[in-house]
Amino acid sequence: xxxxxxxxxxxxxxxxxxxxxxxxxxxxxxxxxxxxxxxxxxxxxxxxxxxxxxxxxxxxxxxxxxxxxxx
Numbered sequence: 001x002x003x004x005x006x007x008x009x010x011x012x013x014x015x016x017x018x019x020x021x022x023x024x025x026x027x028x029x030x031x032x033x034x035x036x037x038x039x040x041x042x043x044x045x046x047x048x049x050x051x052x053x054x055x056x057x058x059x060x061x062x063x064x065x066x067x068x069x070x071x
Contacts, residue, residue: 005011019027043051058066 005014007015
């Protein structure tokens with residue numbers, strides 16, 4: 001989750017890397033709606049046990065803490 005990488009320290013430059021060379025060589029992007037749809041379809045295709053045991057992300061409780069007080 002790059003959005004959670006702090007802007008300083010060992011990983012501080014993560015968000016500052018230019019993708020210009022990749023774009024110049026033909027890098028393209030799929031529409032966000034297509035990516036979201038396909039990712040959800042893939043996730044729903046996993047066994048129920050696997051869906052219940054997420055390997056990444058944050059808990060709903062931690063998410064609520066992060067958004068607490070945000071208007």
